[in-house]
Amino acid sequence: MPVHPVVSSRFHLLEGIESFEKGMADPSLRARLDEFMSITDAPAPPTVAVREDAAPGPHGPVPVRIYTPADEATGRPSLVWLHGGAFRMGDLDMPEADWTARQVCERAGAVVVSVDYRLCVGGVTxxxxxxxxxxxxRWVRDCTDTLGVDADRISLGGASAGGNLATGAALRLRDEDGWVPAALLLAYTTFHAVVPAPSLRLAPLLAEIPRLLRFLPEDRRSITENYLGGPASLADGYAMPANAVLDGLCPALLINSEYDDLRPSAEAFAGLLAAAGVDVRQVVAPGMLHGFLNLHAGVEAVDRALGLMAAAVRDGNGLPR
Structure with a gap:
């Protein structure tokens, strides 16, 4: 289907903005970026209990934000959620983090732990x-009693770079702890250091997207090298999961954007998962661009994606069909 009008009607706001970094640094351009990314008529997200905490980590405390349903039930399902931002941008307040956490918390009756992982800026790689x-x-897994969650229904997920991090973490937990999450929830994620070329069907669709919203090979190379601190050849299976042995990984739900240069990576990765005997479901959000979880749940494709995610978290023993 065509690019959803809630997005395409705002393309004009991006004219003359060369990059998100430059746009964010210039107040006049930042105002246009904010207008493009924000939906002015967005309904308020669900109201749930929210508190801040931190998990101990090898590089210092890792801030987390915990979303809990209003009632006092225990033994809830849970989701550890990771925002995107090319490994170098994003925070817990962006809609992709906060709105998504609130929606899954309410829809699934789940405790959602949103992670403020360190970004790859200032020499961090x-x-x-x-x-x-x-x-x-590991902190969530060790604090199930305190958090009121079911140890057997801890899911892990993320969007874009966050989905890459979620998958790499699940692989490491499999290898080091002999444990995997109940499910992986991966939205418009990339798994390759070098993204496969788009299909003949996808390539003409991508030509409709403004340059600022594209992930051309040079863009992806810059993101990868910034994340790794060097060339793509440095990537092991934890950094770029397409390089990993995938046997024994938990069920995975992949939600791809129809109009996204990174979609071929997710499609290829779904094939690798299936070949490894992993239960995988892949769906496409029609009319959506990369980052669509920053839109509100009144958009049908967003609402459907959130519903699938919530069902996977709530069930905790397989993927919604």
Whole structure:
């Protein structure tokens, strides 16, 4: 289907903005970026209990934000959630983090732990964000009584770079702890240091997207090298899960954007998971671009994605069909 009008109607706001970094640094451009990313008529997200905490980690405390349903029930399902931002941007307040956590918390009756992992700026590189995520998941797993969650229904997920980090963490926990989450929830995630080329069907769709919203090979190379602190050849399976042995990984739900340069990576990774005998479900959010979880749940494709995620978290023993 065409690019959803809630997005395409705002493309004009991006004209003349060369990069998100430059746009964020210039007040006049930042205002346009904010207008593009924000949906002015967005309904308020669900109201749930929210508190701050921190997990101990090898690089210092890892801040987390915990979302809990209003009632006093225990033995809840839980989701450890990781925002995106190319490993170098993003925070717990962005809609992709906060709105998503609130929606899953309410829809699944789940405790959601959103992780403020260290970003790859100022000389920080892999494995620091990866280590932070592993530490946060271990903390949730060790604090199930305090958090009121079911130890057998801890899911792990993320969007974009956050999905990459979630998958790498699950692989390391499998290898070091002999434990995997109940499920992986991965939204518009990339798993390759070098993303496969788009299919003949996808390539013309991508031509409709403004340059600022594209992930061309040079963009992806810059993101990868900044994350790794060097060339793509440095990437092991924890940094880029397409390089990993995937046997024994938990069920995985992949939700891809229809209009996304990174979609071929997720599609190829789904094939690798299936070949390894992993239960995998892959769906496409029609009309959506990369980062669509920053839109509100009144958009049908967003609502459906959130519903699938909540069902996977709530069930904790397989993927919604």
């Amino acid at each position: 892999f494995p620091v964000p990866h280590d932070d995520v592993v530490a946060a998941v």
